[in-house]
Amino acid sequence: MTTRNASARYEGFGKTGKGHVSSESGVLADTPYSFNTRFGDEKGTNPEELIAAAHASCFTMALSFGLAGAGYTEGTLETKAAVKLEQDGAGFKVTRSDLTLTASVPGIDPDQFASIAADAEKNCPISKVLNAEITLTHTLND
Structure with a gap:
């Protein structure tokens, strides 16, 4: 596509x-x-930062579409992704991506929100491509 x-x-x-x-x-x-x-702390980017940005934005967009599909039309979503790089034998491996979401969706039931968010976490294309543990923690504000 x-x-x-x-x-x-x-x-x-x-x-x-x-x-x-x-x-x-x-x-x-x-x-x-x-x-x-x-x-180190030199100015610039790195692969893990780019994966974190891709995962946070992909998940947030997937959640946005999931909420729209459920009939919600307004609110805000803010996601942080923490991608962990660890030693793996003589090399390194991305072992996890921890998503932390803060959301405001007026009128949504917390259980419905949790279900839609879990589906977005599992099914966004970047989650599917990562061979790492993925966690999602969310806060739903009134």
């Missing part, structure tokens, strides 16, 4: 190398990434 593109370039190798990532839309345009943006 849809194909989206991004590219990455890395110059040099290992800890001293420097990379840049760009996306088809131009939102990312030669955005720097490196060992120090991934494991």
